[in-house]
Each structure stands twice: as C-alpha cells, then as structure tokens.
Amino acid sequence: MTTTAARTRARSSWRVIDIIIASVLGVATGLIFWVWNSIGFAWTTAMDALTPGFGGLALGIWLLGGVIGGLVIRKPGAAIFVEVLAAAVSALLGNQWGIETLYHGIAQGIGAELVFAAFAYRRFTLPVAMLAGAGASVGNFLVSLFTSANIAKSLAFNSIYLTCGVISGVILAGLLGHWLVKALAGTGALDRFAAGRKRV
Amino acid sequence: MNLLAGINPVTRILALILLTTPLLLSVDIVSAAVALGFTLLAAPLCGVSWGRLLRRGWPILMAAPLAAVPMALYGRPEGETYLHFLLIHVTDNSLQLAAAIFVRVLAVGLPVVVLSADVDPTDLGDGLAQVLRLPARFVLGAVAATRLVTLFRDDLDSMRRARRARGIADQGRIRHFLTLAFGLLVLSLRRGTKLATAMEARGFNRVAEHGRTWARESTLSGRDGVVMSVCLVASVAAIGIAVAVGSFRFLGVA
Amino acid sequence: MTALVEARGLGWRHASRVDPALENISLRLERGEKVLLTGRSGAGKSTLLAALAGLLGDEEDGDQTGTLTIDGTVGMVLQDPDSQVIASRVGDDVAFGCENLRIPREEIWPRVRRALDLVGLDLPLDHPTRHLSGGQKQRLALAGVIAMGADLILLDEPTANLDPVGQREVVEAVTAVAAETDATLFVVEHRPQLWVPLMDRFLHLDEDGLHESTAAGLPAPPVLPAARGVAPGTPPLVSARDLQTIWGPPRTLDLPQGASTVITGPNGAGKSTLALTLAGLLDPVGGELTYAEELRQGLRKSPHAWSSRQLAQRVGYVFQDPEHQFVARTVAEEMAVSGGPQERIDELLHRLRLTHLAEANPFTLSGGEKRRLSVATALVNAPALLVLDEPTFGQDPTTFVELVGMVRELTDRGVTVASITHDELYAHALGDHLVEVR
Numbered sequence: 066m067t068t069t070a071a072r073t074r075a076r077s078s079w080r081v082i083d084i085i086i087a088s089v090l091g092v093a094t095g096l097i098f099w100v101w102n103s104i105g106f107a108w109t110t111a112m113d114a115l116t117p118g119f120g121g122l123a124l125g126i127w128l129l130g131g132v133i134g135g136l137v138i139r140k141p142g143a144a145i146f147v148e149v150l151a152a153a154v155s156a157l158l159g160n161q162w163g164i165e166t167l168y169h170g171i172a173q174g175i176g177a178e179l180v181f182a183a184f185a186y187r188r189f190t191l192p193v194a195m196l197a198g199a200g201a202s203v204g205n206f207l208v209s210l211f212t213s214a215n216i217a218k219s220l221a222f223n224s225i226y227l228t229c230g231v232i233s234g235v236i237l238a239g240l241l242g243h244w245l246v247k248a249l250a251g252t253g254a255l256d257r258f259a260a261g262r263k264r265v
Numbered sequence: 266m267n268l269l270a271g272i273n274p275v276t277r278i279l280a281l282i283l284l285t286t287p288l289l290l291s292v293d294i295v296s297a298a299v300a301l302g303f304t305l306l307a308a309p310l311c312g313v314s315w316g317r318l319l320r321r322g323w324p325i326l327m328a329a330p331l332a333a334v335p336m337a338l339y340g341r342p343e344g345e346t347y348l349h350f351l352l353i354h355v356t357d358n359s360l361q362l363a364a365a366i367f368v369r370v371l372a373v374g375l376p377v378v379v380l381s382a383d384v385d386p387t388d389l390g391d392g393l394a395q396v397l398r399l400p401a402r403f404v405l406g407a408v409a410a411t412r413l414v415t416l417f418r419d420d421l422d423s424m425r426r427a428r429r430a431r432g433i434a435d436q437g438r439i440r441h442f443l444t445l446a447f448g449l450l451v452l453s454l455r456r457g458t459k460l461a462t463a464m465e466a467r468g469f470n471r472v473a474e475h476g477r478t479w480a481r482e483s484t485l486s487g488r489d490g491v492v493m494s495v496c497l498v499a500s501v502a503a504i505g506i507a508v509a510v511g512s513f514r515f516l517g518v519a
Numbered sequence: 520m521t522a523l524v525e526a527r528g529l530g531w532r533h534a535s536r537v538d539p540a541l542e543n544i545s546l547r548l549e550r551g552e553k554v555l556l557t558g559r560s561g562a563g564k565s566t567l568l569a570a571l572a573g574l575l576g577d578e579e580d581g582d583q584t585g586t587l588t589i590d591g592t593v594g595m596v597l598q599d600p601d602s603q604v605i606a607s608r609v610g611d612d613v614a615f616g617c618e619n620l621r622i623p624r625e626e627i628w629p630r631v632r633r634a635l636d637l638v639g640l641d642l643p644l645d646h647p648t649r650h651l652s653g654g655q656k657q658r659l660a661l662a663g664v665i666a667m668g669a670d671l672i673l674l675d676e677p678t679a680n681l682d683p684v685g686q687r688e689v690v691e692a693v694t695a696v697a698a699e700t701d702a703t704l705f706v707v708e709h710r711p712q713l714w715v716p717l718m719d720r721f722l723h724l725d726e727d728g729l730h731e732s733t734a735a736g737l738p739a740p741p742v743l744p745a746a747r748g749v750a751p752g753t754p755p756l757v758s759a760r761d762l763q764t765i766w767g768p769p770r771t772l773d774l775p776q777g778a779s780t781v782i783t784g785p786n787g788a789g790k791s792t793l794a795l796t797l798a799g800l801l802d803p804v805g806g807e808l809t810y811a812e813e814l815r816q817g818l819r820k821s822p823h824a825w826s827s828r829q830l831a832q833r834v835g836y837v838f839q840d841p842e843h844q845f846v847a848r849t850v851a852e853e854m855a856v857s858g859g860p861q862e863r864i865d866e867l868l869h870r871l872r873l874t875h876l877a878e879a880n881p882f883t884l885s886g887g888e889k890r891r892l893s894v895a896t897a898l899v900n901a902p903a904l905l906v907l908d909e910p911t912f913g914q915d916p917t918t919f920v921e922l923v924g925m926v927r928e929l930t931d932r933g934v935t936v937a938s939i940t941h942d943e944l945y946a947h948a949l950g951d952h953l954v955e956v957r
Contacts, residue, residue, distance in 0.1 A: 080576070081470050082461040084402050088410030089457035093450050096414065117339050117352045150407055160324065163377035164281045165289075210516070213332065214292045214369075217362050217517030221352045222339040248447070251848055253883035254454040257580065262534070387611055412607050416649070420843065426800045427844040431896065432831025432857040444846060451882065452842065459602035465574050466595035466673075467605070467663055468619035480614035480627045 077141055077186070082257050087138050091147040094130040095154025101126045102160050117222040121202075121229030125237020127169070128201035131177030132242035135197055136189050137249075137260045144181055144197065148174030165212040169205060176204025189260070191243050198239030202230040267312035269492065274384045275392035276489040281380050284496035285373040287504050292517030294361075296507035297368035303499045304376050313379045325374035332370045337363035341518070362517055372503075386411045391483040402472055409464065413456055417449045424448055521590055523671055523703050524548035524571060528585030531566055531575055540566040543585070544729050546722075550591075550670065553697055553704040555714050557737060558724035560887065560915045564707045567724065568595065568673050571705065591670030592620070594663070598676040598913070600656035605663075609635070609651075610644025612659055616667035627666075634666040637699055638692040652786060654685025658692045665696055672696070674706045678713065679913045682786050682941040686713060693717065709915050711737045741920050743948035749775045756811050756904060756935040757797055763805035766792040770806075772954045774904070776813060779930050779949040780937040784956035790939045791839070791908055793956060797937070798834050798906045799823050814903045814935075831857050835897030837907040841889040845881040850892060853881050859899035867895045871925075887918035894925065905929060907938040911945055923948050 079087075101123075112120035134147025152170025160166060180200040184193055206227045210216040215223055246260055255261030269277070288300050308318050319326075337359050344357025390408035394401045424445055428434045434441065471477075507513040526546040532539035541563045548554065558564050569575050570587060572595045594616065597603050606612040613631045622630070628644075635642065638658040651659060657677050664672055674693065678686040690713050697704055697717060706714055721732040755773035763769045767789030774780050774797070784790050795801035797808070799822025810822065814833055822830060838844055847853040850873060854864045868874045871891040876884060881892055890910065897905060907926075911919050919942075926936050926949055940946055946953065 078473070079402070081402070081406075081465050082458065084406035085410060085457045085461040085464070086454060088403075088406040089413060089453050091407065092410045092414045093453055097446075115334075115338075117335075120335075146403060154411070157381075159381075162328070163325075163374050164278075164285055165373065211289050214336070214362070214366055214517045217292055217341060217514075218336065218339045219341050219352070219354065222335070249451065249454065252451045252880055254451045254458070256883075257458060257576075385607070387606055387608065409605055412604075416601070423838060423840065423843045426795065427836075427838055428846065429827045430798070430800055430831060430834070430836040430838075431844065431846065432828045432900070433846065434827035448843075448846070455842070455882070456602050459597070459599060460605070462569075462574060463597055463603040463660070464605060464615075466572055466597065467616035468592075468594075468667060469615075470573070472619055475621060477618045478621050478624055478627070480611065480618055480624060480631075482624065 079138075079140055079142075083138050083140060083143075086255075086258070087134055087143055087147050088150060090133055090137060091130060091150030092154050094133065094147065094151035095158070097129065098127055098151055098155035099158045099160065102155065116225075117219070118224070118226030119229055121226045122233045123237075124202060124205060124230045125198065125233035125235075125239075125241070128173050128177070128198055128205065128234050128238035129242050129245075130170070131174045131201045132194055132197045132238045133246060134174075135177055135181040136194055136242060136246045137255060137258055139186055139189060139259060141182065141186060142178070144177040144201075145171070145174035148177065148201070162212075168208050168212060172204035172208035173201040174204070176200040176202065191240070194243035195235045195239030198234035198237070198242065199231045200234075201238060202234030203227075205234075206230055266310060268307075269311045269380070269382070271486075272489050272492055273392050273396060273483060273485055274389040275396045275483070276485065276492055277380045277382070277384070280492050280496040281376055283493055284376050284500050287500040288369060288372055291504060291507060291513050291515060292362055292365045292369065293507050293512040293514045294365040294368055295510050295512035296503040297365055297372045299503035299506050300500055301368055301372040301375070303503070304372065304379060308375075308379045311379050318375060318378055322375050322378045325371060325378070328374065329367045329370040333363040333367040336366045365514075365517070388481075388483070391479060391481050395479055395483040396485060401477060402469075405469075409460060410457060413460060414453050416456070417453060420449060420452055421445070522547045523550050523552075523591055524587075524589050526570075526585065526587045529570060529587050530584035531570060531581055533581045541570070542728070546729060548671070548703055548705065550703055551701045552720055553718045554706070554720045554722060555711055555718040555737075556705065556707045556722045556724060557709075557711055557732075558707075560885065560917065562724045562726070564724055565675060567729075568675050568705070568707060571671065572673055589671065592667060593671045593673065594665075594667050594669035595673040595675065596657060596660045596664060596677050598679050600653040600660075600680060603660040604648045604651075604656055607648055608644065609640070609642050609646045609648055609659060612648055613662045613666050616663045620667055630666040630668070631662075634662040637665060637695055638662045639688065639695070652685060653681045654688040657681065657685070657689045661689070661692055661696065665700065665702075669702055671703045671705065674704070674708075676707055676709060676913075678708070678710065683943070684786065686710075690714065690717070710740075712740065738916065740944065741916055743920070743923055743944065746779070746781075746946075746948060746950040749778045749952050753778065754811060756814055758809045758811075759797065759806065760809075761806040762793075762796065762803055762808055764789060764792045764796045765801065765804055767956070770956070773952075774935055774937050775952050776811065776935050777930055777933045778935065778951040779926055780935075780952040780954060781946045781950040782937060782939045782954045782956055783941070783946055788956045790956050794906050794908060794937065794939055795836075798836050798904070799825060799830055800836060816903070828858075831902075832900040833902050833904065835900070835902040835905040837893050837897050837905070837910060839908045839912060841893035842882065844893050844896065848880060849878050850881055850884075851877040853892065853896055854899055857896070857899055859901075863899060863901065867898055871895045887914060887921075890914060890918060890922070894922075898929075902934070904935045904937070907936070909939055909941070911940065911942050919945075 130148035130151035131144035135144035149170040152166045156166040177197040177200050180197040249255055250261045337355055338353045340359030340362045342354040342356045346356050348355040386408045390404045393399045394404040526544055529544040530539050531541045556564055572593050605615050610631055613634055614627050617627045638661050640658050678689050694717050715734050723730045723732045753775040756776045757774040759772050761769040782790050796803050802823050847856055910922055929936055
C-alpha cells in the first residue's frame, strides 16, 4: 500500500474552511463589538470624560477579533481579516463612530497581525495572545491620534490612555481571547484546525 | 427626491470615506462646520429629512459632547487657564479644540445616517468584489457568514427554552446571557463548517486558482461618479476654506 | 469510453483519528448509472462521498492512499437542509455553482431557470431562501448542482432531516433529474425503500469493504411491536380544553397517564408549539389546561409560572436539535447540571450506554449518542412527563429501535410520554394514544 507522505510544512494559503470560519468569527465578533458598544460606551465616555485616559481600560473587547482570528486560523492575514470584518459588521449595524470604526479595525488588526508575524505564525501560546492584544491596542492608540484627535490632548492623557489600553488589550483581548479559543476548541467546533486539536 | 437612488452600494462607502476622511486632518471649527453644513443641506435631497436625521442620528448627537468633554479637560494647555486640578487643565486652547471636535464628530458621523440604507449583503459583496476588486473568496465568505449568523435569532428562542426545561434558567442574567452567547457562537461555527463543505461541493474550492464569473453585474454609473466627486469636493472645500480663513489646525496641534 | 469514476485501493485516515475511515476501496462508475449505497453508521459512507466530491482536504486534514480518477464535474447534496443554503435569494443560490465554474453570465440565468423547473421549484428568483421548507431547501441544493451541469450527482442522506412530504418531493425531483439528464447518481441512504424504483445498482459498505448487492439484499425496515392502546378509564396527566396556543386553532386533547401519546400532523400545523405549551415552556393564550396531581407534586400554580428548577423536576423535554440543549463541557457535567442524585446519573448513563463517554464533550458525540444524551438529561430528575420533539429525526435504524425500546420501558414504569413525530413506524409502535394536529 502506497502512502502519500504527510507533509507538515506550514501552509500559508487559505482553505475554504479557513475563509468561512474566519468570516463567522469576524461576524460574531462584530456582534459582540456592537453589544459592547452600548455597554462600553457608557464606561468609556464616563471614564474618558472625567478621567485622563482611563477609558482605555474598556478597550480590550474591541481588539478581540484580531487575536481570535490569529489564534484560530493561524495563517497570514487572519488577524487583519477578522478584525476588519468585525469592525465593518459593527459599523454596518450602526454605531456612533461610523467610518472611523473601519480605520480602527484596520489599525488594530495590523497591530495583532504584526505580533503573530513576529513569531512566524508558529507560536500561539498565551503570552503570544497577550502580546497580540497589546499590539492591537497600540494600533488603536496610533489611529486614535487622528480619529479622536488624541494628538491634541496632553501628554499625561495620552500616556495614561496608552497604558490603560495596553493593559486592557492584554487582558480583555489576549487573555480572554486565548481562553475563548480554548473553550471553543473543547466543544469540537474547531476540529478542522490545529487550534482544535490537542496541541497548542 | 433621492439623489442617491440606484447607486452602487460600494459608492455609499466610498462617498462616506471621501466626505469624512479629509476632515480628520484638522481639528478646527471652520472645516467641521462647512462639512456639517453641506451634510445638513444635502440630507433632504437624499431622502433623509432633518427629522429623520435627528431620530436616526441620536447616538452621534450624544457622542459629540462626550468627545468634547475630554478634549476640554485634557487638551494641551495653551492660553488662559480657567480650571486647573490634578491633571485637568481647562484652557483657551482646550476649549477651542473641544468646540471644534464637537462639530467634527457631527460632521463625520451624520453622513453615515444619510448614506446608509438597507443594503443586501449579496449586492454589497458583488460590489466589493467586482468594483473594488477585493479578493472574491473572502468577500463571498463574509457574505455567507453574515447570512449564517443572522439565523441565530431562531436558535435563541430554542436555546432559552431548553435552558428553562433543564432547570438552569433561574440563574443570574449575566451568566445566562454569556452561556447563551457562547452556545450561539458554537452553533454558528458548526454551521459554518458544514457551509464550507456545501460551498466546496459547488465548486468553491476552484475559485482560488481559476477565478469565477458573476451572475449579477455590479457596475459604476455616471451617478456614482457624481456622488463621489461631490463628496470629495465638499470635504476638500471644507479644508480649503479653513486654510484660507486661517483656522486650519493640522491634527489640532499646529 | 472511460468510466466516470475509477477508484483503486482508495483509503483515507482523518488526521485526528488513529484508524482509517476507508480502506482499500475499489469502485467503478459509468455514466448514467444510478447507484444506491447503504451501510451502518460509521462505516465510512460519508467519507467515500467526500472523496468522490474532492472534499477530503489535504495533508493537513489526513492521509490518502490509492488512486481516484473522476472524469467530469461533481456536485453534492448534503444531509442538513439549513447548512446548504448559501445565498439569501433563490436564484443567487442556484447560480452560485455556475459562477464558480466560470460559466459566462449569459448562460447562467437560463441554466438556473431550467434547473429550478426540473426540481419542481416554481418560485421567483428573488424569493428569500429562509422561507423555504426543508424539502424545498434540499431541492434548491439539487437545482444548484444541476445548474452546474454536474456529471456525477452525489446525495448524502438527502431525506434524513425531512418529513414525509419533503422526502417524496426530493425523490420526485431526483427522478425527474435522472430522466432529463444523463448524470450519474450516487445516493447514500438509511431509508433505501424510497429509492429502490429509481436505482439500477446497489452497493453496501461495511468493515470488509465495498460489496455489490441487490435490491433484495437491502436492510429491511425494523419490525417493532405495535402500540398498546390505552386502558379505558385511564386518567389524563395533562388535559387541554380549547387550548389556544400562539399558533393554530384551539385544541382539545388529553395525555393519558402512563401511556405513550403520539402527536402527528403536517408541517407548520403547530405541533411543536402545542407540545411546548403543554410542557409549560410556552405560555398559552387562552383556554383551559389542567394538570393532574401526579405531575404537580404539591405545586399549585400552572407550570408556566413554576421556576425553572421546579419544572425540570416534573417535566422533561427533548428538543429536536440536541445541540440546543447542551450547556456543559463534558457528558458527566451535562448530566449533573440539573442537580439530580448521582445514583440516577450513573444508572442513566449506564442504561443509555454513555458511561464510556462521560469525559467527552457533548458536541463531539455522534448523532445517535447526542440524541441519547439529550434524552438522558431530560430523565435525570425522574419527571412524570417526558415530551420528545421529533426524536428520530436524522437517526439511523439502530438508534431508532433503541429509542422506541426506551420509550416503551418508560411507559412501563409509569412515566407519561408524548412524542411529536412524522415517522409512521414510530407512531405505529408507540401510538397508544394518537393526537392529530391540523
């Protein structure tokens, strides 16, 4: 019996299942964003309005798309695609930021993507997830300099905002995202992915 | 009357980008006000009365002051100081920026209300793939996933009842909500996996190498060009006027 | 003339499994043949279909052995009607396959129209797909495959999740397709009787491989003892008089104690709504609904006002889709969720042959195992009433027989059971009391 040798090279081209599952994750995350907009809106605006930048602590949820996308799909572009799709969906559902949401999605997605790329798309452990969350939050910080004109705010504000954002990204996107992927893998819903099988 | 009738869904997005992005270059009240004025004038011509603008746009109206306040409190201190407490620094500059950002949030947000309409995801997907030439597989995947996830509404009732029948619906609302949300996510992923197989069973896996044709044609007509040009002119003019008047402040810092 | 399909020594092992799903399969299909494949659950039928459809995946998903050559376009209709709908409008859905095959736009729409006519779907092209019935959705998928001009049409248990009307619609549509085109048909079914008139070749797949068979060699439908009828004078556990639910006309019916009631009726009549209302999960709109003391066990208000916990101890409900009910990470946790005594949990797991799966995640179980688990969780609190909504949907014959046996055991122990079903065999075996809902 001839056996085709199992080639275990890392495939960087997307299968149909990759695209569809990434899309489902993107749309579902977009819904989560939209729900969080109502909750997080109250927090960020209250915090932002009163405190110098602590509103950044609620940021993490909006960074989930890129982290989860990268952890599940594990291919180049996954973080960007899922985050941008999520942002687009939440914008289409209607929020107070309109087109800026899209820019945030792109910047946040790139932030997470760069982290996964730095690890050559081979490592997907919890520290990597947390770093990706941090990366996404840096992306958000940079784009907010323009969209929220944060560049015109004081240095104190921006430092606190960045720090809070990174903390939130690490915990609410990195830690939570990693846990969520593990939980999903446990249900067998990710069986066609390496993330769903018993390796890290 | 509706000047926007019959335009490609993609045009709506592009027009939005063209109308609002240049405004992000400056935090000044003149450019924002000009753009806002344009939007208010154009809205009724696009089938959105001011009443409807108000009704649909209330989140934006709420967001504007909430964006202005942090600017007023934490904007870079310049000019006369009105209040100084810990890190709060209300000055001439921060107040000026606050007013400007207030108007700018409206100028950037309200066009969304005017330009958005109930767009069928399939038609939007056609436009994104055929007009903007975004990768076909990803666009189609996104459209299919959107349809799939919207089915969750039927599942929701079923899952709620199942939890009541199992004796666990008496728990806290948040926990209940979270387990439901998780269950729906799992369901969507499993359906997505089956959908991927179904799409491949209809030749979708060939698209990567061979490309595909499109049953519905998505094109840009003259009207699309006009709408986009008008939006571009409006935002550039807003910036231009601000420069001419001397009010232009690059990113609010110059 | 070359064969349409030629497989030699074909084998496949999924990446996450140890044993191969298929081993040493050799098969030759000619153009225009109509083949029926039967075999036990888990024998590898779906894997074989996937191989023929080119859907097995690549090195990432598993290992392939042997060769498989297919000389033509392949299209497949899957088992679950809902998961096959790709677009939100009928015409777009059928056109999807054509687009992927790079058929020019001018040719696509005539093909779409022809395909829809062939399967008997006389609908406008912009009809929303979510309003289609199960049978219509399956026919829609078939139309999509025909429009592609498939030379080989694969059908993976296409009628498993359909009611009798839907099943007939699909068989008729496939018959029409076979008559008008010379496509090769390859059908996998647990309920082969419907397909026998159409087929000209019969295959059977088991642990020893693929065998040629005949119509006579097809597994016969299971023979079950007939229903018992209800002893006169049996008091009703639940009694409805002119009950008005949120769907359908007012209804009057009884659920006799300790007997198995079967609720039948056409699709859309409101059977599920009725069952949910009787079980206290949906509020009635009007009319009278009385519950015997055996069910109430001391509570006075109506079940709709009971707390979730109180309800679970008295009424068990098994939903049509087991996955809607799963809330825990393992089977053991799932059983423990409603707080029943451990001895009962162990006993139920044992009786339903789920003990070896106690640590598995409920979502990873097979269809039959999921069904057994959903029944087990409903029985944990020893309810006086058990309601089952389409318990045999999509189940293979073995699970079917098991379920019937289990329900009969329950009624022997005095539990009142009510089942909604389309299945005539189930109604014949368990229809002590028959209620028809129109």
